[in-house]
Amino acid sequence: MNPRRDFIQKLALSAAALPFAPLYGAPHELDVFGFSGDQSVLRVAIMGLGSYGTRVADAMQSCKRAKLAGVISGTPSKIKNWQKKYNIPEKNCYNYENYDRIKDNPDIDAVYVITPNALHHEAVLRVAAAGKHVICEKPMALNAKEGEEMVAACKKADVKLLVGYRMHFEPNTLELIRMRNEGDFGKIMFFQGLSGFRIGDPNQWRLDKALAGGGSLMDIGIYAINGARYMVGEEPVWVTAQETKTNPVKFKEGVDETIQFQLGFPGGAVASCLSTYNMNYLDRFFLNGEKGFGELQPATGYGPIKGRTHQGPLTEPHVVHQTVQMDEMAGIILDGKKAVVPVDGQEAVKDLKIIDAIYNVCRTGEKQKLEL
Structure with missing residues (x-):
């Protein structure tokens, strides 16, 4: 059994879905996290529940504009642990075979891809095709050709593509x-x-x-x-x-x-x-x-x-880098805010x-x- 190989195979499954319009900003009286729609909170699903994904999730507990809303993982036990730790509802939990279904989930606005580098390209293309904004860890791809394809896919789907340059907000x-x-x-x-x-x-x-x-x-x-x-x-x-x-x-x-x-x-x-x-x-x-x-x-x-x-x-x-990063990225995605140093x-x-x-x-x- 090789979990790493299984991980690659699962994530490499191509999505048949066509691009959908982003669903953030849909009217809610009160969502499952207790935030009303007029507070303009970016609801994020984290893909990849390893050590850095955990660091980001913990930092997001102090965010004002960004909240952890869902998870994507190939390890069921990690999903269960995160559900308990962060109070994530079952309907916002996905694996690497079915996460294209986030296109039908109005409680997720964006996906933060925190997986090994080789998996970024396919993940970003699939998330974009599902009509969700993307935040991707750096390096964004294995090479510039892949990166340009990711930029083009997000542009075509009319979604934002941001990259985890946390130092740009330090x-x-x-x-x-x-x-x-x-x-x-x-x-x-x-x-x-x-x-x-x-x-x-x-x-x-x-x-x-x-x-x-x-x-x-x-x-x-x-x-x-x-x-x-x-x-x-x-x-x-x-x-x-x-x-x-x-x-x-x-x-x-x-x-x-x-x-x-x-x-x-x-x-x-x-x-x-x-x-x-x-x-x-x-x-x-x-x-x-x-x-x-x-x-x-x-x-x-x-x-x-x-x-x-x-x-x-x-x-x-000193501020927790990932807390500031996610709040600032929420401003970029939701309000069109411009970063001093670009993170696109x-x-x-x-x-x-x-x-x-x-x-x-x-x-x-x-x-x-x-x-x-």
Whole structure:
């Protein structure tokens, strides 16, 4: 018995359903969660009830605009546990074979896809076809081609596609972006992004190329890629990269252990970044300009995020990232709110194009131009 293989097979079942109009905002006197329709609460089903799905569900208990309304899982025991823990009605529980039926459920507005990377593409297409908004964990897909197909499917179905870029709502991160925009650092010259940790269980899905699509770059390196873009405030125009592998048994073919990569920006800034599954204590962003600097360390962990600039320490209060993320995403979906740093599917496709290019450069050894 192989639960992981069964998981893939179940999720790969194609949906026959045609796109349906989104059902959020339907009038309710009082729904099963005790929220009246005029409070404009985004009702979310979580797909994938693992450790991060649990973290998001727990964080959502403090949300004002987003509430956990349903679950999608291939493990019946997890569904039962979540029903008890979060008071989820039976009619809002689905497995990977029948979740297309959410199209007929007015109590679910959106689905948050929190599954292994290789399963995102098919899940997003099916959720979109069911007429529901989608939030997808990062990386959004295995490559830019898949990502573009996901964006197109959601556009065709007239539903929103957002990606779990929780750092885009983090207060100290946003403070550095504000300072850069106001010229406090002057002309930006350099960014450094260090993202890594020593990964444990060699049998986990993150070290399985078929499920993860790669190794450290897909999992932790994407923070440095995305961070370089929102910290510098420009889109990179070239990339170089080098891969290092010290343990080919644990990190098999196609599963990167350590990658160093460099990005060039049109304003002249350069970025030097490291992604690894073989070193701890690597969670640092450093932004250097002609008039000052900004630093975050830790930069992307669950918090608290800490930092300083040439003007002194950053003092923004710590908030649970996923709570803020889900409330802000509810505002984007329900009210058309704009994020300071985009969190839509197009933003994710840009990261995927850079990932594709980094892997290609590691193979060829040649500098590659980027067109995002």
